[in-house]
Amino acid sequence: MDVGTLTQQLVNALTLGAIYALIALGYTMVYGIIELINFAHGDVFMVGSFVSLWLLADFFGLRGPINNPAELVGVLVVAFVFSMVVMGLVGVVIERFAYRPLRNAPRLAPLITAIGVSFILQNIIQIWRGPAQLNSPQLINVQAGFRVGSAEVHWISVFVIAIAVGLIIGLHLFISRTRMGRAMRSTALDREAAQLMGVDINTTIAVTFFIGSALAGAAGVVQGLYYGYTFFTIGFQGGLKAFTAAVLGGIGNTTGAALGGFTIGFIEVFASQAGYANWSEAIVFSILILVLVFRPTGLLGQPTAERG
Amino acid sequence: MSDSPVTPVLRTVGLTKQFGGLIAVRDVDFEVPEGSISSLIGPNGAGKTTLFNVIAGLFDPTSGYIEFMGRRVVARPERSWLEPVLWMTGPAVLGASAYGAAVAGLSALVVEFLLFAALIVLIGVLILASVRPTWYVDGLVRLGVFKSARPNDMVAAGIGRTFQNIRLFANMTATENVLVGMHDQLRQNPLDAVLQTRRQKREESEARREAARWLRYVSLRGHDDDLARNLPYGDQRRLEIARALASKPKLLLLDEPTAGMNPSETEAMMQLFARIKSELGLTILLIEHDMRVVMGISDRVTVLDHGEKIAEGAPAEVRADTRVIEAYLGKGAI
Incomplete structure (x- = not known):
């Protein structure tokens, strides 16, 4: 592999990993705080892609790239804010009605509810927009880019990576430096003690769902911009990969989820590069199994034995 | 006495x-x-x-x-299942009347208005519940759903408390533990945090100084940024007291x-209690x-x-x- 191809594939891997990382964060945050594997999270990402499709194609009537930079930035800001807020609210509603009533039920009950919510979201979208693949307007010209040596780097990749990294850093600062972030961490560590220290755990869990779902909403916008299409089952595939990323990085750990997302991006891209494109998923999951055999808590996970 | x-x-x-x-x-x-x-x-x-x-x-x-x-x-009475029912009642009534209007052949404008109103009611309650939780809870108390x-x-x-088996937030630093104790005192909301408002920055730095004062008050020195689980046993007990005191x-x-x-x-603990009193x-x-x-x-x-x-x-x-x-x-x- 020459340097040009390597650079090219490095950028591809980072872009793919960025999308996985954005979705993985939602899985890991929710698991961290209520120990629920939120199977509906992949579908929140899917609905996010449709919300952004509706806004861009139906509401703004856009069909292709925007060449005026000011207009492009404006539309992108509106698209991200809209999709993130809408999906954040959807996440809060899901938690309120599907998970909160079952918070003290046996662990299996909310898991089954999550699968149910996943189907509900898929059916809603299928009825709304039909089962066919729909084209999303690719606002940033996917052909435009610049050359690094012999490699061609597209602006869209730079944009996707920048958005994801920005959101990941923002999330990290939010969790580590703010009142609500501390409330989230303390609730994850010891829900009862947090409550006895004055933390309203219902609000805290709702905020966690809002943020996790908003990040999935952002990933939904990115899906449309980068791939240019969406359909009602992409949540399953994307969600499964992102869930794997969260487990690989150490579920419950946000830095781990980001790392896991990029790791899976790299594995997939370089497996394809090596000529094993059809094997890429088998390779991803083999590596997951190996990691879990030797580090059951994932790459950055902490042993959880001391939790009561 | x-x-x-x-x-x-x-x-x-x-x-x-x-x-x-x-x-x-x-x-x-x-x-x-x-x-x-x-x-x-x-x-x-x-x-x-x-x-x-x-x-x-x-x-x-x-x-x-x-x-x-x-x-x-x-x-609290155990009737919290009523809460989601109440949430859905308003939108359901409006949605049903929208359906009725459509069947009765009223203009599309009326039907759309009713559907829109149903959505607004649902989202309005959600916003009220998150922005003014006390109003929301008071409302529920009045309706007999639960007491807060x-x-x-x-x-x-x-009421502040400590635990028989120490229950600090093990993977958070001593300062952060005290800051969680101050949760109820702080006014910053998530939006402040995202927008990095001046109120957020000022309150956060003041809160950290106050947390440091509470740690000194219980004679905990030099461990501010250590994880709670790495503190010696006696210091963990002191940290629990500092965390409880921080909620005023x-x-x-x-x-x-x-x-x-x-x-x-x-003996040192007894002196601390006398001082607190x-x-x-x-x-x-x-x-x-x-x-x-x-x-x-x-x-x-x-x-x-x-x-x-x-x-x-x-x-x-x-x-x-x-x-x-x-x-x-x-x-x-x-």
Whole structure:
């Protein structure tokens, strides 16, 4: 592999990993705080892609790239804010009605509810927009880019990576430096003690769902911009990969989820590069199994034995 | 001192807590006078920690009630399933009338308006519940769905506590633990944090300085940025007290604060309690097994055995009470 191809594939891997990382964060945050594997999270990402499709194609009537930079930035800001807020609210509603009533039920009950919510979201979208693949307007010209040596780097990749990294850093600062972030961490560590220290755990869990779902909403916008299409089952595939990323990085750990997302991006891209494109998923999951055999808590996970 | 007419900070009336067939606390009436150090003692399994948990709002009493600062704390009835029903009623009624309007052949504008109104009602309640949680909860209380006597409400009312088995947030630093204790004091909301408003920055830096002051107050030095789980045992106990003090309580509940400490550490803790009482003007209620602590600092002692109150009064009176001696040493010890 020459340097040009390597650079090219490095950028591809980072872009793919960025999308996985954005979705993985939602899985890991929710698991961290209520120990629920939120199977509906992949579908929140899917609905996010449709919300952004509706806004861009139906509401703004856009069909292709925007060449005026000011207009492009404006539309992108509106698209991200809209999709993130809408999906954040959807996440809060899901938690309120599907998970909160079952918070003290046996662990299996909310898991089954999550699968149910996943189907509900898929059916809603299928009825709304039909089962066919729909084209999303690719606002940033996917052909435009610049050359690094012999490699061609597209602006869209730079944009996707920048958005994801920005959101990941923002999330990290939010969790580590703010009142609500501390409330989230303390609730994850010891829900009862947090409550006895004055933390309203219902609000805290709702905020966690809002943020996790908003990040999935952002990933939904990115899906449309980068791939240019969406359909009602992409949540399953994307969600499964992102869930794997969260487990690989150490579920419950946000830095781990980001790392896991990029790791899976790299594995997939370089497996394809090596000529094993059809094997890429088998390779991803083999590596997951190996990691879990030797580090059951994932790459950055902490042993959880001391939790009561 | 024992029967002086000081207003009680905390009063329980006929408090009973039953777990299945086990009555952990039975018909307990007791008072904690303002500004006192009161102790709750009794053999293992006497129901002391259960009583603490009921006071802290973790369990609802089976019967009886608690008065804190002269106001009755009512338990939540178990009708919280009504809450989602109430959420859906408004939108469902509007949605149904939209359907009716469509069937009746009214103009599309009317149908759309009704659907839109249903959506607005749903989102409006959601926004109200998150932006003005107290209004929302008050509304629910009025509708009889539930009463908000959850532990975090008790913290807001002014009850702080520590735990028998230390329950610090192990993977957070000492400062962060204290900051969680200050949760209810801080006003920044998530939007402030995202937008990095001036209020957020100013409050955050002030909060960190205050957290540092609380750590100094309990004589914890040089560990501000250490993870709680890496602190020595005695320091963890101190950190729990700092975290509880940071919520600015009026009543501090300490569950066996000197358990596992050597005599000199215990002595230092007793001095700390005396300082908290005199300097901060707090009322302290503690569960304690170490009789030197109980007899040394308490103004008032309450004895529980098998969930029932068997004696109450000044330390010297309680020590001489035959029922107390029986409870500790068994019948025939006298």
